[in-house]
Amino acid sequence: MLHPLGGSCQAVTRECRLREESGEPSAEIERSQKRREMGLGECLKSKVLCHVLIGYVFLASGLLVNLLQLCTLPVWWLNKSLARRINCRLGYCISSQSVAILDWWSGTECTLYTDPKMHPLYGNENSIVVLNHQFEIDFMCGWSFCDRFGVLGSAKVLVKKELAYVPVIGWMWYFLEIVFCKRKWEEDRITVSQSLQKLRDYPENFWFLVFCEGTRFTAKKHQISMEVAEKKGLPKLKHHLLPRTKGFWVTIQNLRGTAAAVYDSTLNFRNNESPSLSGILSGKKYHADLYVRRIPLESIPEGEAECAAWLHKLYQEKDGFQEQYIQTGRYPGPIVSAPRRLGPLINWLCWSALVLFPLGAFLVSLLSSGSTLTILASLAFCYGASLLIRWMIGQTEISRSSGYGNKVNSSS
Numbered sequence: 344m345l346h347p348l349g350g351s352c353q354a355v356t357r358e359c360r361l362r363e364e365s366g367e368p369s370a371e372i373e374r375s376q377k378r379r380e381m382g383l384g385e386c387l388k389s390k391v392l393c394h395v396l397i398g399y400v401f402l403a404s405g406l407l408v409n410l411l412q413l414c415t416l417p418v419w420w421l422n423k424s425l426a427r428r429i430n431c432r433l434g435y436c437i438s439s440q441s442v443a444i445l446d447w448w449s450g451t452e453c454t455l456y457t458d459p460k461m462h463p464l465y466g467n468e469n470s471i472v473v474l475n476h477q478f479e480i481d482f483m484c485g486w487s488f489c490d491r492f493g494v495l496g497s498a499k500v501l502v503k504k505e506l507a508y509v510p511v512i513g514w515m516w517y518f519l520e521i522v523f524c525k526r527k528w529e530e531d532r533i534t535v536s537q538s539l540q541k542l543r544d545y546p547e548n549f550w551f552l553v554f555c556e557g558t559r560f561t562a563k564k565h566q567i568s569m570e571v572a573e574k575k576g577l578p579k580l581k582h583h584l585l586p587r588t589k590g591f592w593v594t595i596q597n598l599r600g601t602a603a604a605v606y607d608s609t610l611n612f613r614n615n616e617s618p619s620l621s622g623i624l625s626g627k628k629y630h631a632d633l634y635v636r637r638i639p640l641e642s643i644p645e646g647e648a649e650c651a652a653w654l655h656k657l658y659q660e661k662d663g664f665q666e667q668y669i670q671t672g673r674y675p676g677p678i679v680s681a682p683r684r685l686g687p688l689i690n691w692l693c694w695s696a697l698v699l700f701p702l703g704a705f706l707v708s709l710l711s712s713g714s715t716l717t718i719l720a721s722l723a724f725c726y727g728a729s730l731l732i733r734w735m736i737g738q739t740e741i742s743r744s745s746g747y748g749n750k751v752n753s754s755s
């Protein structure tokens with residue numbers, strides 16, 4: 344008889360006997376103990392069916408929201424400000440689902456280190472956020488903090504053009520006036536400036552995120568960017584890629600007078616965790632720590648070269664904060680309370696009810712119809728949808744990261 348894990352039953356029994364003789368608990372006993380210890384919730388979270396249903400809710404509700412966003416087009420011509428406000432609410436319906444999965448499904452803890460005197464300003468002014476780009480779920484943590492400060496619907500980012508084609512999120516971004524870049528400065532210098540100018544009369548407070556490293560951290564990209572640093576006579580960074588300065592400079596230039604400050608944000612995870620979206624979906628709990636410093640925009644130099652030098656210095660400081668975190672498990676400064684909010688959970692439950700009931704009804708009618716062709720067509724459709732979700736999750740994986748930053752490129 345074969346053991347479900349591949350070995351023979353005899354071999355397992357022999358292992359059990361040997362372990363019992365040596366006083367060690369058998370692997371079988373350990374496994375069943377673990378199963379008993381695992382609560383119903385955890386057991387449910389590990390089930391593929393749950394992941395499929397979460398994916399389905401995200402895709403079905405997201406496409407519905409994309410459609411509603413499309414319907415707001417006539418409102419743009421009649422009342423632009425109203426259309427923008429409506430789109431902030433619609434965008435919230437999508438992005439808050441990933442916050443619900445992070446904060447409530449996986450129970451990931453996001454802790455904020457910052458100056459308590461600055462805390463009341465967060466969410467009550469426009470700002471430019473500078474964040475390290477090292478983790479697969481850094482954008483989800485960013486969104487979670489946006490939600491905690493009431494700016495999730497209006498959150499903005501300087502994002503690579505490739506993500507514009509991702510269904511649901513990429514399509515939502517068009518209506519939220521997200522700034523896309525091709526990471527080709529000759530083309531970006533005009534388009535990025537134009538998109539930023541449009542945000543000057545945005546009717547809601549927003550945070551504009553710039554990942555100045557331009558791509559996610561890998562050992563190879565780090566080594567190459569440090570060669571560039573050496574050629575430029577800049578100090579080496581241990582935990583960051585050399586920041587690209589042009590996007591930051593153009594953002595500061597165009598949002599001066601609109602944004603009040605730069606929020607220099609440094610993110611890390613406790614116990615060397617390397618979090619992933621798949622882990623989150625399986626209910627794995629991570630522990631994120633974010634250190635935020637508020638820097639008034641007036642204190643940032645205006646000239647391109649001076650602004651670039653300022654950003655390089657900022658990254659040297661950020662590198663120091665990461666080193667301190669790795670050595671001590673803490674960032675400088677006190678922890679400030681910014682609890683997760685119920686909004687994302689309620690939104691997620693409402694959308695789940697809205698799209699799961701029709702799915703149930705459809706499945707019942709499908710099975711009772713008994714038509715093999717309809718059943719096969721539905722199975723093929725579900726397979727296609729699951730491939731699409733898998734591909735979207737793949738966009739977040741560093742192992743599938745772009746080749747950008749793998750070689751030295753020069754735009755000047």
Ligand SMILES: CC/C=C\C/C=C\C/C=C\C/C=C\C/C=C\C/C=C\CCC(=O)SCCNC(=O)CCNC(=O)[C@H](O)C(C)(C)COP(=O)(O)OP(=O)(O)OC[C@H]1O[C@@H](n2cnc3c(N)ncnc32)[C@H](O)[C@@H]1OP(=O)(O)O
Pocket residue numbers: 465472474482484485486488489498499500501502503506524525526527528529531550551552553554555556557558567568571584585586587588589590591606608635748749750751752753754755
């Ligand atoms: C209280 C709580 C506070 C905060 C909470 C935190 C966050 C919440 C905020 C908001 C959340 C909102 C949304 C989040 C949701 C989703 C986001 C998800 C992901 C999207 C992210 C991305 O897509 S990142 C990629 C796109 N973004 C960027 O690239 C931005 C940075 N890049 C730039 O600025 C670039 O300059 C550019 C894109 C504008 C142009 O790029 P290009 O390559 O054409 O030109 P460069 O100028 O960069 O290149 C030439 C110069 O660079 C030097 N060089 C060459 N090779 C390298 C190398 N390997 N490494 C480093 N540098 C290199 C070269 O020498 C040239 O130097 P110069 O001195 O001549 O400039």
Ligand SMILES: CCCCCCCCCCCCCCCC(=O)OC[C@@H](O)COP(=O)(O)O
Pocket residue numbers: 397398401440441444479482503506509512554557558559732735736738739743744745746747
């Ligand atoms: C809610 C759960 C349902 C599951 C589906 C969610 C799928 C979300 C996928 C949307 C992808 C959006 C964000 C990807 C963010 C990201 O990190 O992009 C990388 C870029 O910065 C840099 O790219 P690179 O140069 O490749 O490192």
